[in-house]
Amino acid sequence: MKKILLTFIILVQTALWANSDPLYEIRGDSALLDANLTRFLHQWREETTCPIAEGNYTNIYLHGDTTQGKKIALTFDDSPDENNTGKVLDILKHYDVKASFFMIAAPMLDVNATITKRVADEGHLVLNHSFNHPHFTHISDEEIAQEIQSSSERIATITGHYPLLFRPPYGSVNQRVVDTLNAQGCKSILWSLDSLDWAMKDKNAIIENIMTHVQPGDIILMHSSRANNATVEALGEIIEKLRNQGYQFQRVDEMLGIKAYR
Numbered sequence: 001m002k003k004i005l006l007t008f009i010i011l012v013q014t015a016l017w018a019n020s021d022p023l024y025e026i027r028g029d030s031a032l033l034d035a036n037l038t039r040f041l042h043q044w045r046e047e048t049t050c051p052i053a054e055g056n057y058t059n060i061y062l063h064g065d066t067t068q069g070k071k072i073a074l075t076f077d078d079s080p081d082e083n084n085t086g087k088v089l090d091i092l093k094h095y096d097v098k099a100s101f102f103m104i105a106a107p108m109l110d111v112n113a114t115i116t117k118r119v120a121d122e123g124h125l126v127l128n129h130s131f132n133h134p135h136f137t138h139i140s141d142e143e144i145a146q147e148i149q150s151s152s153e154r155i156a157t158i159t160g161h162y163p164l165l166f167r168p169p170y171g172s173v174n175q176r177v178v179d180t181l182n183a184q185g186c187k188s189i190l191w192s193l194d195s196l197d198w199a200m201k202d203k204n205a206i207i208e209n210i211m212t213h214v215q216p217g218d219i220i221l222m223h224s225s226r227a228n229n230a231t232v233e234a235l236g237e238i239i240e241k242l243r244n245q246g247y248q249f250q251r252v253d254e255m256l257g258i259k260a261y262r
C-alpha cells in the first residue's frame with residue numbers, strides 16, 4: 001500500500017513538473033484582460049504546450065535556446081497592411097533590428113505586394129501565415145495543403161523566396177494539423193511570450209507586459225496590421241528598453257538554427 005502511494009505521489013509530481021517547465025510555457029498577461037479571456041487564453045496555452053512538452057508534436061517551436069545569452073526574436077503577424085506594416089518597418093530600420101513577419105497572402109496585391117517585397121528587401125523574413133487566415137483545426141487536410149502552398153507560392157513570386165516556416169492562425173493546432181503541416185515540409189513557429197497587443201490596444205500595457213515577462217530565447221508575438229496602432233506606438237520604446245537590458249535581436253531562422261526558405 002505504501003509503495004502504491006509513493007508511486008502515485010511521484011507520478012503526480014512528475015506531471016506537475018512537466019506542466020510548470022519554463023521551456024514549455026507561453027507567458028504574457030495583463031490586468032487589462034477580462035477574466036473570461038484570461039481563462040480561455042490559459043486553457044489554450046495548456047492544450048497547446050502539453051503535447052509539445054510530451055513530444056507528440058514535431059517540428060513546432062515555442063522559443064530559442066534559453067542558455068545562449070540574451071537573444072530574442074520579434075515576430076509580427078497579419079501583414080501586409082498599407083498603414084502599419086510600413087510604420088513598423090521604419091522603426092525597425094531606425095534601430096537596425098531584423099525581425100520575422102508571418103504574413104497573410106490573400107491581401108498581397110498592388111500596394112500590399114510592394115510592402116511585402118519591402119519587408120524582404122530590408123532583411124526581414126517573409127514567412128507563411130496562410131492564404132486566408134482560417135482556423136486550421138476547422139478545415140480539411142486538402143484545404144490545409146492548399147492554404148500552405150498557395151501562400152508560399154505567392155510569397156515566392158513577390159519576394160523570390162519560398163518560405164518553409166509557418167505560423168498557424170490563432171495558434172490553432174492539433175495532432176492532425178501538425179501531421180499535415182509536416183507532410184507539407186513546413187515547420188511551425190509559435191511563441192513563448194505574447195505581447196497581447198491583439199487584445200489590449202494600449203501602448204503602456206503592451207510595454208509593461210513584455211518587460212515584466214521577457215526571458216532569453218523568447219519568440220515574442222506581435223502584430224503589424226490595421227488594428228495595431230498601439231503596437232506601432234510601443235515598438236520603439238520596447239526595442240530601447242530591451243537593448244538597455246542587454247538583449248540582442250535575431251530573426252527566427254538565426255535563433256532556431258533552421259532554414260527559413262527553400
Ligand SMILES: [Zn+2]
Nearest residue numbers: 077078169170
Ligand atoms: Zn494571425
